[in-house]
Amino acid sequence: MYKLIWHMAWNALGRRRGRSLLVTLMIGASLWGLLFMEGIYDGMTEQMIDNTVKSDSGNLSLFAQGYRLDPSLDRLLPDSLLNQQILRTNPLIKSRSIRFSHTGLLATAHAARQVQIQGVPLEEEIVHAGLSDKLAQGRLHFGSDGNGAILGHGLAGKLRVSIGQKIILSAQDRQQNINSLVLKVNGIIRSGNQPIDDKILYMDIEQCREFLGVSQGFSQLSLILHNPDNTALLQEQLLRELDDSAIEILRWDQLYPALLQGRQVMKTFNLICNLLVFCVAGLGVWGVMTVSVLERLREFGIMIAVGTSFQQIRAQVLLESTLLGLGGFILGAGSGVATLLWFVEHGLNLEVFQEGLQAFGMDTIIYAIIRPDYFTTALIAILLACTASVILPLRRLKQARPVTILNSQ
Numbered sequence: 001m002y003k004l005i006w007h008m009a010w011n012a013l014g015r016r017r018g019r020s021l022l023v024t025l026m027i028g029a030s031l032w033g034l035l036f037m038e039g040i041y042d043g044m045t046e047q048m049i050d051n052t053v054k055s056d057s058g059n060l061s062l063f064a065q066g067y068r069l070d071p072s073l074d075r076l077l078p079d080s081l082l083n084q085q086i087l088r089t090n091p092l093i094k095s096r097s098i099r100f101s102h103t104g105l106l107a108t109a110h111a112a113r114q115v116q117i118q119g120v121p122l123e124e125e126i127v128h129a130g131l132s133d134k135l136a137q138g139r140l141h142f143g144s145d146g147n148g149a150i151l152g153h154g155l156a157g158k159l160r161v162s163i164g165q166k167i168i169l170s171a172q173d174r175q176q177n178i179n180s181l182v183l184k185v186n187g188i189i190r191s192g193n194q195p196i197d198d199k200i201l202y203m204d205i206e207q208c209r210e211f212l213g214v215s216q217g218f219s220q221l222s223l224i225l226h227n228p229d230n231t232a233l234l235q236e237q238l239l240r241e242l243d244d245s246a247i248e249i250l251r252w253d254q255l256y257p258a259l260l261q262g263r264q265v266m267k268t269f270n271l272i273c274n275l276l277v278f279c280v281a282g283l284g285v286w287g288v289m290t291v292s293v294l295e296r297l298r299e300f301g302i303m304i305a306v307g308t309s310f311q312q313i314r315a316q317v318l319l320e321s322t323l324l325g326l327g328g329f330i331l332g333a334g335s336g337v338a339t340l341l342w343f344v345e346h347g348l349n350l351e352v353f354q355e356g357l358q359a360f361g362m363d364t365i366i367y368a369i370i371r372p373d374y375f376t377t378a379l380i381a382i383l384l385a386c387t388a389s390v391i392l393p394l395r396r397l398k399q400a401r402p403v404t405i406l407n408s409q
Contacts, residue, residue, distance in 0.1 A: 027328025
């Protein structure tokens with residue numbers, strides 16, 4: 001019986017090939033657009049988070065207690081912290097970097113700007129923050145004398161400096177004295193994180209300490225994990241093992257809650273888009289099935305007259321709508337995967353909107369991502385839409401009493 005129902009449903013769709021193809025194309029095109037938007041927007045959000053994690057917060061950051069409210073040179077983490085076994089041998093940690101941060105004034109012959117001084121061990125920072133991929137000009141080197149500097153491209157533009165030029169850095173040291181230091185611009189980076197690009201000055205950490213009158217210590221220990229999903233687990237381990245009220249351990253989403261909210265907004269956006277596909281699929285299939293059922297009242301009357309039950313007719317109509325939905329899903333999912341794979345590899349170039357994107361910490365080339373839940377959610381939505389779309393046509397079929405119509409003809 002099920003084989004017969006399948007055969008009849010398939011033939012019914014084949015007799016109205018143009019109409020069936022149109023609905024399939026409509027569902028497929030809607031799903032393709034949905035998958036494209038989900039992949040690009042999620043990719044944009046994850047790139048913003050990744051830029052912030054690498055260039056600033058890490059998956060986890062350690063600060064001296066109270067440093068974030070009062071970032072003074074008296075609130076530093078001790079160098080001995082780096083010797084803690086949990087920080088040296090923990091298999092969850094992929095890379096770590098220490099940063100010595102302070103504010104200062106950077107001046108040239110053309111302009112002066114407040115900057116965020118970042119004293120770093122350069123080799124660690126290159127690996128940790130991926131600076132090699134962000135280098136726009138020059139090279140990543142502080143020079144043999146340690147008097148080199150690496151600037152964010154926004155800061156370099158405001159100061160109108162280029163590679164090889166001298167800049168004067170001024171800052172208040174630990175003894176409240178104003179010190180000045182001449183540095184040479186060796187490199188310019190473009191991180192995609194506007195606060196970094198517009199204010200950052202990287203310099204050698206030992207030179208930075210000497211300049212600010214500090215013998216030891218650092219402001220931040222940034223940790224990046226092999227698997228970001230283990231961030232909360234590592235935070236719990238550190239809180240338990242270090243057991244030090246003088247240390248503050250924060251996840252990236254605690255430091256930048258707006259980025260986490262952005263991810264949640266994207267999930268809500270994806271849900272709304274799936275709802276739209278549900279509506280498009282439902283309306284399309286409903287229209288086709290309503291017309292199809294009303295056109296075939298005589299056919300259904302004959303089927304009932306020869307002993308076909310209404311449940312079997314209902315199964316046939318439901319199968320027809322499901323085939324339409326599955327056809328649209330296969331078409332949309334196939335074209336969507338092909339499109340997203342291209343953008344995963346090559347990215348979407350938005351250089352024409354460069355300034356606006358950088359204001360929000362976004363890259364000019366957006367790389368898409370593909371998640372399995374895109375397809376499972378869309379498939380469920382389409383199947384539900386196809387099921388819901390035949391309720392009214394079947395109801396009208398039952399009310400029309402096909403046998404009565406047949407007897408009247």
